[in-house]
Amino acid sequence: MQFQRGRGRSRSHSRELYLQEQSLEVAALNGQRMGLQDDKDLQALLKGSQLLKVKSNSWRRERFYKLQEDCKTIWQESRKVMRTPESQLFSIEDIQEVRMGHRTEGLEKFARDVPEDRCFSIVFKNQRNTLDLIASSPADAQHWVQGLHKIIHHSGNMDQQQKLQHWIHSCLRKADKNKDNKMSFKELQNFLKELNIQVDDSYARKIFRECDHSQTDSLEDEEIEAFYKMLTQRKEIDRTFAEAAGSGETLSVDQLVRFLQHQQREEAAGPALALSLIERYEPSEKAKAQRQMTKDGFLMYLLSADGSAFNLAHRRVYQDMGQPLSHYLVSSSHNTYLLEDQLRGPSSTEAYIRALCKGCRCLELDCWDGPNQEPIIYHGYTFTSKILFCDVLRAIRDYAFKVSQYPVILSLENHCSLEQQRVMARHLRETLGSMLLDRPLEGATTSLPSPEQLKGKILLKGKKLGGLLPLSGEGGPEATVVSDEDEAAEMEDEAVKSRVQHKPREDKLRLVKELSNMVIYCKSVHFRGFSSPGTPGQAFYEMVSFSENRILRLLQESGNSLVRHNESHLSRIYPAGWRTDSSNYSPVEMWNGGCQIDTWSGNGRVPGPLPGQWGLRVRAEAGLPAGPQLRLQPT
Incomplete structure (x- = not known):
């Protein structure tokens, strides 16, 4: 023994x-x-x-x-x-x-x-x-x-072939319970269940036998790859390849060029592009030497970035960025500080970092009085957690221009006392430094500047005393009462009010000069109607925040006036108050009316045609954004 x-x-x-x-x-x-x-x-x-x-x-x-x-x-x-x-x-x-x-x-x-x-x-x-x-x-x-x-x-x-081989090898290691470097049918069944792939056992067994060339009642590397290809076969791809290849089993350079021109709408389609795709994606050395593409290579191409429906050239700035800000759609966020729901979820500086890393160019900061004379950010009148205003500014400073050099707008919802407003102003100046735009740009005093002019700059959107120029520090009151109707409406939406703490809300705000002077091109004002001949209109640096419901009514009742207004002014849209679950509206209708800043609810989710950039809107059709060509691409 x-x-x-x-x-x-x-x-x-x-x-x-x-x-x-x-x-x-x-x-x-x-x-x-x-x-x-x-x-x-x-x-x-x-x-x-x-x-x-x-x-x-x-x-x-x-x-x-x-x-x-x-x-x-x-x-x-x-x-x-x-x-x-x-x-x-x-x-x-x-x-x-x-x-x-x-x-x-x-x-x-x-x-x-x-x-x-x-x-x-x-x-x-x-x-x-x-x-x-x-x-x-x-x-x-x-x-x-x-x-x-x-x-x-x-x-x-890694190319698609390498990714496939890597994935298959990983599958084998996970499913191979007895570590014999082979996959039995039982091991295969269990692994398919883990991957949530629903397939009939008799059909899986049929494919398994067809792929078991070694007759060992198990599959090895190449046999697993064959099994995977048979299981994931796409008939529509086979049909498209057959139509492009004609009677042949491979695509010639000319046939691939025709497919790129007529099906994929590639502007630069020609022999040079076709040969580069064959060289990059064709796994068969024999076919590559004969300047041909097999069905495997064709699928590898369709799954690649070159086959993507998104135009790769648009990953870089390709539009004219020298027009006024009002000519651009802006990737934006609402209640940016929230990681989860609007009523009880956690607030976090990480939410700002995630939004900026996704390309967000407009962030929201709901500011309230905090302990020890330090302003805090949270969703007012709710049970969301609180974070320090100064911590949020540090996160914005560090990540504002990681993805894009174009300007960032900080939308301030100011509910602070005069003392803590002065603390806010001090933190903004000390933390953001030269990034903060605190005076009008030279030559941009009659219309909005362009994203190109504002590269590397952070703009404040909020209440402001007086006009475009900062108020002088000599004489005059240190603080003045301004209307706060728009912020009151946003906070006091009845659908939200019925589900949170009931607290009174005034529609007046006392504003300190130090904070007011930092708002330059995004002065928040209440909407008083569109301008008409003979009546003074809204100043170019003044912007309105519309509720989702109100902007939909305006689009129906005064769509043309809204488009004309948005040619020279910025408009911000915030979601309906009943969206306490952080659900989002479709911004397309608002984009069609020329609205630039369509904010989405929490969780760092941001709408926008070009994440990371200000997207130039097409003005010929009432601001309809231009989309990429439709292309064939497997999901």
Whole structure:
């Protein structure tokens, strides 16, 4: 019996070594596919390390993090008893950004005692909480930050064939319960269920047998790829390819050119473009040598950025950016500070960062008196959490121009006392510095300046005393009462009022000169009707905020007047108060009327034709935005 137990331990140890070798081989292969073979940062991540996970001032826990051999998944240790193995994993593809230092709300608040070169954060694309981490050394933190940046970058640069092979290999590793590098039909069935792919067992078994060329009642790499292709076959793509190829089984250069011209509407379609696509996407070296494209290459092209319905040239600024601001559609956000719902959700500086990283150019700041003479931001009269005004300004300063150099508008909803308004003004000047536009531009005193003129500048939208020029500091009152009807209407929508704390709201605001003088081209005024011959109209630097319901009525009753008004003035639209679930209206009707700033409800969601930029609107058809050509592209 003693001998038998020894043999069992020996076999177990041998199998463990075998599995470790297999894991290293798979990791090396996947690293090579991404062009990161022998990379020191990648090797450090594959080895893994102990990191401190930070949640609050009192919650710091040591956890082990490790990059899996697929080079696409991070495993994190968990002490929760009921946690499943799958819940301890997250994909590299779910990562929005990796930040070094105290650059999230969590690390800013809870890790000030730790040097910045040991701190980093993983920000996710969805609503998942940001992962704030502290490494044991600056070198370890650098390995994680640089390693993740490299994996994200190189994964994005893989062609479709490499991505498919990588995905298939990952599927094999996950489904291969007995680690024999083969996929039995039962393993395949279980994995299809995990992927939520609904397929009839008899049909799956039929395809499985057709692909089992080795007759081993299991599938290996190439056979799994064949199974995947048969399972995901698209008849409409086959039909389109057959129409383009005629009687042949491949596309010639001339046939591909015709497809690009007539089906894809490529303006630059010609032999040079066709040959470059063949070179880039054709997996068959034989077909490539014969200057032909197979069906596989055709599908790879359709799935690529070159086959996208979005015009790649429009990822860069391609429009005339020298016209007045009123000629542009603006990616905008409403209640930007909220991460979740409008009544009880958390407020966070992270919401501003996410909005700016998505290309938002107009943010909202609802400002209220806070403790210790520090203004706060939250959704007034509700139970949403509160954040400091100064923290929001720091986040805006750091991220305002990461995506675009074109101007950012801060829409101030000011509910503060005179004392805290002065604190707001001081924070704005000290934090934003030269970014803040606090005086009219030379030559822009009779009409709005252009986005090109305002590059790198932050504009305030809010109440203002007097006209375009800042009030002199000599003489006159230090504070003046101004109308606050529009903000009152926005706050006091009956649908919201019935679901939140009942508090009285006045429609007058006392405004200090220091804050007023910072508002230049976006003076907030109440709508008094459209100008008519013989009556003075609204000044070019004055703008109105319309409710969703009111603008829809105006579009029906005075559509032409609204379009003419928006040729020279900015208009902001805010969603109906009943949208407390952060649902959004369609901005297209408002765009058609020339409205530029169509704000959406919370969660950093921003509408706009060109995220990251001010999109020039087409004025010939009452401001209809120009869209990309319709193209064939698989979903």
